Amino acid sequence: MAKSNWLGAIRLGLIGGVIAVLVALVGMVEVFGERDIVAGVISMGQTLLVLTVLLVGYITASRTAGSQRLVGVASGALAGLLTSAMLVVLLLIGKAVNLRPVLINASPVLYKILTFGQDTGTGVLILLALGLVIGVVAGIIHWLPPRVRGAVIAGLLLVGLIGLLQDLLRVTLAPFPEVSKAVAWMFGSKGQKGLSVAGAIVVFTVVAAVSYLWAAQGNNLQRRVRALPPSGQRAVRWGSLALAFAMLLVWPQVAGPYLSDVSNQVGLFILAGLGLNIVVGFAGLLDLGYVAFFAIGAYVMGVMTTTGGEIATNFQWTFWEALPVAVGASVLMGVILGIPVLKMRGDYLAIVTLGFGEIIRILAISDFLKPYEGGSLGIVLVGKPTLGSLVMETPQSLYYLIFAGCLLAVFISWRLRDSRVGRAWKAMREDEDVAQAMGMNLVTTKLLAFATGAAFSGLAGAIFAAKLSTVYPHSFTLLYSINVLSLIIVGGMGSLPGVFVGALVLVGLPELLREFSEYRLLMYGALLIVMMLTRPEGFWPEATHRREFHEEEAVVEPVPSSAPAP
Amino acid sequence: MALLEVENVHTYYGNIHALKGVSLTVNEGEIVTLIGANGAGKSTMLKTISGLLRPREGTIRLAGEEMSHYKAHEIVGKGVVQVPEGRKIFGRLTVTENLEMGAFSKVDGAAIAEDMQRVFALFPRLKERRHQLGGTLSGGEQQMLATGRGLMARPRVLLMDEPSMGLAPILVQSIFATLQQLHRAGTTILLVEQNARIALQVADRGYVIQTGEVILSDTAENLRRNEMVRKAYLGIS
Numbered sequence A: 001m002a003k004s005n006w007l008g009a010i011r012l013g014l015i016g017g018v019i020a021v022l023v024a025l026v027g028m029v030e031v032f033g034e035r036d037i038v039a040g041v042i043s044m045g046q047t048l049l050v051l052t053v054l055l056v057g058y059i060t061a062s063r064t065a066g067s068q069r070l071v072g073v074a075s076g077a078l079a080g081l082l083t084s085a086m087l088v089v090l091l092l093i094g095k096a097v098n099l100r101p102v103l104i105n106a107s108p109v110l111y112k113i114l115t116f117g118q119d120t121g122t123g124v125l126i127l128l129a130l131g132l133v134i135g136v137v138a139g140i141i142h143w144l145p146p147r148v149r150g151a152v153i154a155g156l157l158l159v160g161l162i163g164l165l166q167d168l169l170r171v172t173l174a175p176f177p178e179v180s181k182a183v184a185w186m187f188g189s190k191g192q193k194g195l196s197v198a199g200a201i202v203v204f205t206v207v208a209a210v211s212y213l214w215a216a217q218g219n220n221l222q223r224r225v226r227a228l229p230p231s232g233q234r235a236v237r238w239g240s241l242a243l244a245f246a247m248l249l250v251w252p253q254v255a256g257p258y259l260s261d262v263s264n265q266v267g268l269f270i271l272a273g274l275g276l277n278i279v280v281g282f283a284g285l286l287d288l289g290y291v292a293f294f295a296i297g298a299y300v301m302g303v304m305t306t307t308g309g310e311i312a313t314n315f316q317w318t319f320w321e322a323l324p325v326a327v328g329a330s331v332l333m334g335v336i337l338g339i340p341v342l343k344m345r346g347d348y349l350a351i352v353t354l355g356f357g358e359i360i361r362i363l364a365i366s367d368f369l370k371p372y373e374g375g376s377l378g379i380v381l382v383g384k385p386t387l388g389s390l391v392m393e394t395p396q397s398l399y400y401l402i403f404a405g406c407l408l409a410v411f412i413s414w415r416l417r418d419s420r421v422g423r424a425w426k427a428m429r430e431d432e433d434v435a436q437a438m439g440m441n442l443v444t445t446k447l448l449a450f451a452t453g454a455a456f457s458g459l460a461g462a463i464f465a466a467k468l469s470t471v472y473p474h475s476f477t478l479l480y481s482i483n484v485l486s487l488i489i490v491g492g493m494g495s496l497p498g499v500f501v502g503a504l505v506l507v508g509l510p511e512l513l514r515e516f517s518e519y520r521l522l523m524y525g526a527l528l529i530v531m532m533l534t535r536p537e538g539f540w541p542e543a544t545h546r547r548e549f550h551e552e553e554a555v556v557e558p559v560p561s562s563a564p565a566p
Numbered sequence B: 001m002a003l004l005e006v007e008n009v010h011t012y013y014g015n016i017h018a019l020k021g022v023s024l025t026v027n028e029g030e031i032v033t034l035i036g037a038n039g040a041g042k043s044t045m046l047k048t049i050s051g052l053l054r055p056r057e058g059t060i061r062l063a064g065e066e067m068s069h070y071k072a073h074e075i076v077g078k079g080v081v082q083v084p085e086g087r088k089i090f091g092r093l094t095v096t097e098n099l100e101m102g103a104f105s106k107v108d109g110a111a112i113a114e115d116m117q118r119v120f121a122l123f124p125r126l127k128e129r130r131h132q133l134g135g136t137l138s139g140g141e142q143q144m145l146a147t148g149r150g151l152m153a154r155p156r157v158l159l160m161d162e163p164s165m166g167l168a169p170i171l172v173q174s175i176f177a178t179l180q181q182l183h184r185a186g187t188t189i190l191l192v193e194q195n196a197r198i199a200l201q202v203a204d205r206g207y208v209i210q211t212g213e214v215i216l217s218d219t220a221e222n223l224r225r226n227e228m229v230r231k232a233y234l235g236i237s
């Protein structure tokens, strides 16, 4: 037993080391080293390494949970030490041999960060000592009683988050003098980047305290809600929904133009995600050409409403006149592209739809259609949506349009899911042949899924065109389809709240962390891999999928066994 | 007039001639069995009746109405319901959800709930396990579920494909006891079996099919006594 503990710690330590070396060699430590989380104490690049060691130490400690606590802390320390030892190896090799011709990020700056500006010998010692200490800290965190542990983790996370989003916080909170004064204090002097030490301590203490108290009270509250009669519970549920609704309504007023614009991008992905969720999540039809419908929505909106540019069309409709046409065209295309793939399943369907997506993009960029939709020059001066005399131009006003679109899509998805059609989709997702033998019409069921998905995506595309005022073919690449698919995988296939979570994580976060956009796809990939390994059902899964991945936990109602098994 | 009439049906898989002019009838309230060796064309016959395969020639009538131009899902609506070979239940759905899927062609919620209670009365074991995932049921329970799912559609004719497949003798007995129970309640059943012995015990009449052709048809009792059947299908010399 004890021996396997140490072997486990060594294994995890080495895995952590590989991750840390990788993070260093892709240049993240160096690039993020310019941004301090706590000024003068720790940069973002260092935070990444510390986080790796913390995680490795914590996981190691939790693996040994069965045995003594001290063993847990010690194995955490061992794992931490090994992780930093791997960095030391990188450092020593790098100092001896010039790695740069192959690994361009193995730069003197990286070595300087890793040795903390000291000479190699001292640096190595500091690095090893830090690995050990952080490993111990991770072990101790795991050792803490759950509520304290939760509080400490919450505190650390929030310090990290505030440090990460400091610019944004400063800008957003500028209009509120009292708050911004407090914020200014938290961040110390103006020129400095990152939280001040005192600020970090205050944030940590406050968050930890609040989280500690909340853990106590929250449990209490939950218990009390559960004790309510069903009608009361329903009231609580509707109440919290109404509260969330109200908060979403005032959000752009508080958030300002930049955050509103980010919200709008997230919102458009939610809208498209809800559509693909019907096709892939509900009906199980893997569609990789989903961008086609988004493009058609955008192009129809562009062509119908544009008031200038090079193209020959001269409709000059208003946004509201063009919107139904745009959505209708997408639906029509959904059906037209759906018919040839009616008999296809799985991989074949994915490949063919992928082809459709590319065909639409290539048509859009072609000279053949250039007179009608601008070709590679695109469409400019697309009409803006209006409401009475108000022209929706600012991100804040567009927010409400997108919000309304999302609400409509959520409502339709929700009603469809629990309807006859929803059940047919579910059965078809499980087994097409049997679904047919149960009396489901596969043709209409499939086409309905494609059409509904296309409608949502077309709506998103139409709003997208109006929001940007322009339509360019380069917006409609395969990457868009992959993004939408990833967000529903991350959120949880077939789950409505999952679409929101997925869009926030995969679209919202990267938008807020624009300066690191170089690493966007890397993080995407890493996140997807980690998700598939640890939580394949998504962050907020739908019941059927949760059951599938956690079969051993499936609820079997304890019924007093009646008649013996026949 | 028989409830189900199959007349001179030819079914092909590409150019494989799987059914070569099969005719059979099933009267209201009867259990009729179709026995034959592996690959004789039994499943093909059931799939042709339920519209999953199209006959190239021949007619299939339900209560006098020509069925061959209806699609598979429409035929379910007409009351011809198949319990497929190898159960084919929805593994990732619960027992209750599986049963609900069986009632897809029905819209009356109260009637569906009533039917479900009837299925639970027939298979108390399913009621105990109603929240369990279909895929985690034992083979016998899955057969019960597949049968129950078929019954949820309120079939006029229930087509059962090898319900005994892969089950222990005691479970086979219990499944067939259930079939007899359904029979007494007036359900019409066309039963495909390799286990000729037990099929001929419960059935009223039977057809013997060999390489796509009916070679013998008689009452179950006469078939049990038939020399050829005894030799080839009952293993008695």
Ligand SMILES: Nc1ncnc2c1ncn2[C@@H]1O[C@H](COP(=O)(O)OP(=O)(O)OP(=O)(O)O)[C@@H](O)[C@H]1O
Pocket (backbone or CB within 6 Å): B013, B016, B018, B036, B037, B038, B039, B040, B041, B042, B043, B044, B045, B085, B194
């Ligand atoms: N999809 C298919 N494509 C080609 N040939 C097929 C197909 N399905 C069945 N066959 C062939 O048709 C013939 C009849 O098959 P069928 O499944 O009806 O047999 P069966 O009587 O049900 O046999 P078993 O008792 O083994 O289930 C066989 O020769 C089989 O190989």
Ligand SMILES: [Mg+2]
Pocket (backbone or CB within 6 Å): B042, B043, B044, B085, B161, B162
């Ligand atoms: Mg068969």
